[in-house]
Amino acid sequence: MTTAGTASVYRWEIRKLIAQKRTYLGLGIAVLMPLIFVVALSLHAGQPNDVAFGRYVRDSGLAIPLVMLIFGSIWLFPLVTALVAGDIFAAEDHNGTLKTILTRSVDRGQIFAAKALATATYTTLALALMGTVAVVAGGIASGFNPLTTLSGTRVSVGEGLLLVVASLGVYLIPLLAVASIGLLLSTITRNSAAAVVGTLMVALILQLITILPGLESLRPYLLPSQFDAWQGLLRDPIDWSPIIRAAWVCAAYGLPCLGGAYLVFLRRDVTGG
Amino acid sequence: MDQLGARPVEARGLVKHYGDIAAVNGVDLTVEAGDVYGYLGPNGAGKTTSLRMLLGLIRPSGGSARLFGRDPMLDGAKALQGVAGFVESPRFYPYMSGRKNLELLAGLDGGGAKGRIDEALDTVDLSDRAKDRVGGYSHGMRQRLGIAGALIRDPRLLLLDEPTTGLDPAGMRDMRTLVRRLADGGMTVLLSSHLMGEVEELCDRVAIIRSGQIVFEGAMADLRSQATDDSAYRLRTSNDEWAYTVCLAQVGVTQLVAVGGELRFRAPEPVAGRLSVALVEAGLEILALAPQNATLEDLFFRMTEGDPTPAQVAS
Numbered sequence: 001m002t003t004a005g006t007a008s009v010y011r012w013e014i015r016k017l018i019a020q021k022r023t024y025l026g027l028g029i030a031v032l033m034p035l036i037f038v039v040a041l042s043l044h045a046g047q048p049n050d051v052a053f054g055r056y057v058r059d060s061g062l063a064i065p066l067v068m069l070i071f072g073s074i075w076l077f078p079l080v081t082a083l084v085a086g087d088i089f090a091a092e093d094h095n096g097t098l099k100t101i102l103t104r105s106v107d108r109g110q111i112f113a114a115k116a117l118a119t120a121t122y123t124t125l126a127l128a129l130m131g132t133v134a135v136v137a138g139g140i141a142s143g144f145n146p147l148t149t150l151s152g153t154r155v156s157v158g159e160g161l162l163l164v165v166a167s168l169g170v171y172l173i174p175l176l177a178v179a180s181i182g183l184l185l186s187t188i189t190r191n192s193a194a195a196v197v198g199t200l201m202v203a204l205i206l207q208l209i210t211i212l213p214g215l216e217s218l219r220p221y222l223l224p225s226q227f228d229a230w231q232g233l234l235r236d237p238i239d240w241s242p243i244i245r246a247a248w249v250c251a252a253y254g255l256p257c258l259g260g261a262y263l264v265f266l267r268r269d270v271t272g273g
Numbered sequence: 274m275d276q277l278g279a280r281p282v283e284a285r286g287l288v289k290h291y292g293d294i295a296a297v298n299g300v301d302l303t304v305e306a307g308d309v310y311g312y313l314g315p316n317g318a319g320k321t322t323s324l325r326m327l328l329g330l331i332r333p334s335g336g337s338a339r340l341f342g343r344d345p346m347l348d349g350a351k352a353l354q355g356v357a358g359f360v361e362s363p364r365f366y367p368y369m370s371g372r373k374n375l376e377l378l379a380g381l382d383g384g385g386a387k388g389r390i391d392e393a394l395d396t397v398d399l400s401d402r403a404k405d406r407v408g409g410y411s412h413g414m415r416q417r418l419g420i421a422g423a424l425i426r427d428p429r430l431l432l433l434d435e436p437t438t439g440l441d442p443a444g445m446r447d448m449r450t451l452v453r454r455l456a457d458g459g460m461t462v463l464l465s466s467h468l469m470g471e472v473e474e475l476c477d478r479v480a481i482i483r484s485g486q487i488v489f490e491g492a493m494a495d496l497r498s499q500a501t502d503d504s505a506y507r508l509r510t511s512n513d514e515w516a517y518t519v520c521l522a523q524v525g526v527t528q529l530v531a532v533g534g535e536l537r538f539r540a541p542e543p544v545a546g547r548l549s550v551a552l553v554e555a556g557l558e559i560l561a562l563a564p565q566n567a568t569l570e571d572l573f574f575r576m577t578e579g580d581p582t583p584a585q586v587a588s
Contacts, residue, residue, distance in 0.1 A: 005383070012377050019368050096364035100422070103328050103358070104381035107349040269331035 005106050009114035017084065017122055026083040030126040033076060034068050034134035038141045052150060052231060057138070060145040062160040064138025065131045066234070069171050072130070073227035077171075078178045078203035079196075084122045085182025086195030088115045089265065093190040099270050112265050116258065119179050124172060131168045135161070151236040167230035173246050174226040177254035178203055184257040187264045220245060223253050279342025281306055281356075281430040281461045282327060286336035289322050289485075296322045298485035299336070304430075304463050304478075309456040311472030311493075312465040314482035315577050320465040323482070324360045324434050327463075328353065340430065358432030358463075362439065363419025367408035371399060371418050374407055378422050386425045393421040397451065413444040420451060430461045437471060449475060469573040483577040499572060505565040506545055508536040511558035519555050523548045537565065 017023045041047070041057060048054035051070045056063040092098040101111060147160030155163065181202050185195040207224045209215060219225050229246035232239035282304035289297040297319040304310045314320050325331045327338045329345025329352060337344060343352035365374040372390065379386035394400045397417035402410070410418065416436060423431055436452065437445040452475055456462050466472050472479055472493075479496055481489040489496060510516040513536060520526050520536060525544030530537050540548065545562070552559055 008380050008383065012380050015377070016366060016369075019366070019373075021368075095366065096361075097366060099325075099328075099330055099360060100364050100378070101381060102330060103353060104378055104426075105350050105353065105383055106381050267332070269325075271325070271331060 002110075006110045006113050006117075009106055009110050010117050013088075013114045013118035014121065017118060022083055022087060023122065026080045026122070027126055027129055029076065029080050030130040031133050033072065034064060034130060034137055037068065037071070037134075038064060038137040042141055053234075056148050058142050060147050060160065061135060061138030061140070061142045062144070062147040062157070062164055064142065065134035065164050066167060068130060068134050069167065069227070069230065073171075073174075073224065074207060075200060075204060077127070077175055077227075079200055080126050081119075081123050081175050081178045082182045082196045082199035082203075085119045085179040086186050086197075086199050087192040088119055089183065089186040089261075090190050090192040090195050093272070094192060096272065102270055108266050109262075112262050116183060116261075119183060120176060123175050123179050127168055127172055127175065131164060135164060149234045149236055150231060151234075153236045163233055166233050170230035170233060170243055170246065171227065173229070173250045174223055177223055177226070177250040177257075180254035180257035180261070184261040184264075187261045187268070221249055223250065226250050279339065280304060281308075281341060282310075282339070282463055283342075284323070284327065284336065284338045287323060287326055287333055287338055288335035289319075289326060289331065290334040295485050297326070297333075300482065300485070300487055301490070302480055302487075303490070304461060306429075306461055307459065308478050309452075309462045309476045310464065311476030311479040312463060312482065313467070313469065313472045313479055313573065314465075315467055318467075318482045318577065319485040320467075320482060321360055321434055322485075324358075324432055324463075324465060327432065328356075328358070328360065330360065355426075355429040356432065357423035357426040357428035357430075358434070359419045359423065360432075360434040362412070363415055363422060365407040365415065365418060365422075368406065370404050370406055371410065371414075371421075372403040374418065375403075375422060375425060379425050382426055385427070389425045389427060390421075393424040396424060397421045398447075412439045413441070413448075416440060416444070416448060417451075420448075424455075428460065430463065431455060433462065433464045435465055435467065437466070437468070445471075469570045473569055481573065481576050488576045496569065496572065504539050504541060506538055506540060506562060507565045508538070508562050509534070509560040510536075510552060511560065515555065516552060516557055519551055519557070520548065523551055535561070 047057045048067065051067060053063040053066040057067055092101070102108065144157050146154045146156055147163070148154050178199065182195060182199040185198045186192070189195045189198065203224070206222050210219050210222050210224050226246035226249055229242040232242040280303060282302055284300055284302040287297055287300040288295065300319070300323055302312070302323070312320050312323070322331065326333045327340065327345070329349070332346060340352050340356050341354070345352040366377070369377070372394070375390045375393065376387065379390060391400070394403050397420050399414060399417055399421060402414065407415065407418065420436070433452065437448045440448060449471065452462060452464065456475070464472070464475060476493060478492055479489070480487050508516065508520070513531060513534070517529070517531060517536060520529050520538060523544065526538050526540045526548060528539045549559060549562055
């Protein structure tokens with residue numbers, strides 16, 4: 001398997017994503033979400049005091065993307081991720097194009113790697129777009145002011161911006177684990193709708209488990225809990241433990257799914273179409 | 274580089290089971306360089322499954338498939354060097370233009386594939402529609418784009434799975450002309466079809482598959498020689514009704530039917546001789562008594578469905 005071959009397949013996977021409406025649906029949701037929030041904030045008094053940084057959304061635009069991360073973790077970002085992760089293999093089955101690309105000069109492993117990388121690229125882009133729009137729209141609505149951390153200290157706009165970017169980076173870890181689940185379902189079900197809905201269902205069921213009484217000891221090791229790990233960055237001093245835990249817990253969810261998807265894709269019979 | 278002197282296609286004891294069903298059961302295929310090889314069989318006989326195994330799309334349950342000496346299951350994409358084609362109807366990304374689709378495929382192939390796109394589009398007569406989205410292409414245009422997708426690989430072996438299926442008569446004619454032209458250019462072609470006439474027109478060697486098993490493999494000339502059936506006769510007389518009674522009375526005459534103003538029957542040659550004497554002795558004038566050569570189509574039916582019925586022979 002050559003890197004050049006994988007890079008070539010990756011470039012075409014990106015071009016295919018660019019040519020598909022589904023991609024813009026996901027990216028559109030990522031862009032609209034903060035815009036709707038900011039417009040709602042402008043039209044109504046008060047703020048979401050029950051979530052972290054909710055009370056600061058009128059003080060600093062930098063609080064807006066952080067609130068979006070909390071709102072988006074329940075189903076929105078898993079949905080945005082699943083739209084592509086669940087579709088990227090299944091769509092090839094649906095179109096019958098898997099046989100077309102598998103009879104060219106690239107190995108199955110290269111195609112898998114390129115598709116997984118393209119999914120990660122899309123997920124990163126969606127998150128970055130949401131963050132950028134939220135910062136800009138929030139800044140316009142609430143001003144580019146210093147940010148108050150969870151420890152109550154105020155940090156400068158520059159430092160706050162860095163913390164927002166770092167938070168987005170940490171938030172990406174559980175999202176990539178969700179993407180891995182989507183890739184696995186996409187290869188197994190060979191059906192886009194089933195894989196997208198299935199990924200979302202897995203995310204929602206895990207979310208449900210986190211609120212079931214009596215399962216508190218499990219909570220730190222469930223995937224949805226890792227969507228809060230970025231909050232460790234917003235403490236003074238920075239609390240790395242949730243971030244480190246998020247890294248290995250998400251790896252424990254994501255890597256077996258990714259490995260399973262790889263093996264299924266490598267060994268499967270390509271029929272139909 | 275492929276193995277020196279290796280045949281373009283060599284399948285030995287190829288088997289594919291789906292549960293208890295053997296879709297392909299011990300298929301041997303040998304395609305030599307320069308062959309235009311027909312892989313003939315009725316729908317569901319196992320042609321497409323065989324081709325999928327040859328291209329490494331599905332894993333054989335048993336046996337081996339080699340393309341230029343390489344096993345697609347073991348050697349992956351390397352086994353497809355110099356090989357191109359499609360199984361069932363070629364599929365493309367409907368939201369991209371024909372040219373973009375070819376560029377994508379050329380990107381996956383590397384080498385000089387991209388530089389061959391214009392020539393391939395010209396060859397299949399799609400240059401004018403290359404900028405249109407494939408979603409708006411007719412079935413025939415997609416078939417031709419499939420050929421173009423194969424040609425940009427500059428293949429030495431072209432595998433085509435029922436390339437004329439679903440095409441109108443003009444489209445079928447154009448596709449056959451194109452395949453003939455490519456074969457005349459020295460390309461080895463393995464072409465599956467359920468149409469005997471198509472294989473007869475295009476191919477010099479043929480394998481006939483029935484229920485997953487090969488029932489004939491050899492040169493078209495050998496198949497043609499098998500098609501001649503001396504035991505079937507056509508008879509016209511001055512009074513066919515009376516001749517029918519005489520034929521019925523003749524020991525050794527079987528499968529006697531009256532079709533289209535003549536009688537048809539089967540009989541060994543000496544019986545046919547005695548029958549002619551009996552007809553004359555009965556006062557009948559024999560206008561015609563000739564062995565009836567079965568067509569290749571008849572032979573195909575016989576090989577793939579068992580002995581043809583009298584109705585099939587008559588048709």
